[in-house]
Amino acid sequence: MAKVINSVYVHLLSPSYKEIIRNWLKEDVPSFDYGGFVVGEAQETAILYGKSTGVLAGLPFFEEVFNQLDCRVEWDLKEGDHFEPISEVARVYGKSCDILLGERTALNILARCSGIATRSRKCIELKEKFGFQGIIAGTRKTTPGFRIVEKYGMLVGGADTHRMDLSSMIMLKDNHIWSQGSVTRAVERARKVGGFSLRVEVECRSEQEADEAIEAGADIIMLDNMKGDNLKQTASILKQRWKGKRTFLIESSGGITEENITEYFSPDIDILSMGSLSQGVPHIDYSLKIKK
CATH class of the missing domain: 3.90.1170.20 (Quinolinate phosphoribosyl transferase, N-terminal domain)
Structure with missing residues (x-):
């Protein structure tokens, strides 16, 4: 038996x-x-x-x-x-x-x-094959009512689950920033209610927005939908510019798949988040x- x-x-x-x-x-x-x-x-x-x-x-x-x-x-x-x-x-x-x-x-x-x-396991195997030291993570793009199963599958496959829900970590995206008029004001408002226990992540569309987010005290900088050399150069510049002044992680997100994930591997990128771990x-x- x-x-x-x-x-x-x-x-x-x-x-x-x-x-x-x-x-x-x-x-x-x-x-x-x-x-x-x-x-x-x-x-x-x-x-x-x-x-x-x-x-x-x-x-x-x-x-x-x-x-x-x-x-x-x-x-x-x-x-x-x-x-x-x-x-x-x-x-x-x-x-x-x-x-x-x-x-x-x-x-x-x-x-x-x-x-x-x-799928998560395949992405982790690519990470190991190419020596990428960062984190492969899912996203909140999950099926309503089925999230616990989908996040669980990521974990078994070796991927990071990222935030589980809106109560886990504070992610400020374009709509949050637009509502407050600036990255700085959005981060300040988030800190007021999130306290010391929640990290704050800010979605940034440019190097300038990333600098403002870092200056405001964001813990994670998401370089959203940046690709290729522009992504890697921006990540490298930010890490060098703020070295010894601020501590933060850089996340890349937007359009990353099992087929193109190796194009995003860089020593200056700490997290690759993938909606494709749970979609399609x-x-x-x-x-x-x-x-x-």
């Missing part, structure tokens, strides 16, 4: 994720489970197959679906493992009606989470088959 392998990240999760999964099950079965009536209550074993190449991620969510249905999951792989098709990933034990009730919800979660982990990500295909 396969050994149960728990996720190393499960204790990061708030207990509230269990209620989220309970609601997803309610959404899928709002009244009658007609298929469950057909198959009945015979005790069965179902095998989870990985049908495409990928990184396994989302074990706590998959397990919780079946825990709520009084089924038991045993894993053949551990979270973060890379697998090839057709790999036996896990086994689910329980009543046939309960296994099939949870099947699609559990597979959807695992497919999405694993897809994000797989191919899912990893899984299937759950009851043993005959």
Whole structure:
């Protein structure tokens, strides 16, 4: 019998994720489970197959679906493992009606989470191959109601989750700055309410805006949508100009993908944030088959 392998990240999760999964099950079965009536209550074993190449991620969510249905999951792989098709990933034990009730919800979660982990892992491998010392991070471009799973997938793949929500770190973008009339006033207003415990990041469209943000005390300077030599030269100039005077990080964001990420690698850039870690990500295909 396969050994149960728990996720190393499960204790990061708030207990509230269990209620989220309970609601997803309610959404899928709002009244009658007609298929469950057909198959009945015979005790069965179902095998989870990985049908495409990928990184396994989302074990706590998959397990919780079946825990709520009084089924038991045993894993053949551990979270973060890379697998090839057709790999036996896990086994689910329980009543046939309960296994099939949870099947699609559990597979959807695992497919999405694993897809994000797989893309994140590929970007981390490129970082290591080219010796980039900075951070590869996601963004807040996540699916409403599904953020915890998507951020979790980034973590399993080795990427940084960036800020989790609007209450985590203070990011001042163009609309915030325009509302206050200047970068300086926007940073001052943010500091007034954020206190010492929250970092302040400012989106900058030019070297001049970056200088103003640094002077105002921003912790992170986002060089938004800068590319190529302009990006690298601006980052280098800012680091040299403020060396020994201010401490800050430089983040590059906007249009960074798995295909072009190496073009952004620079010793003067500390963070590469990528909306593409969670947007347009191919899912990893899984299937759950009851043993005959």
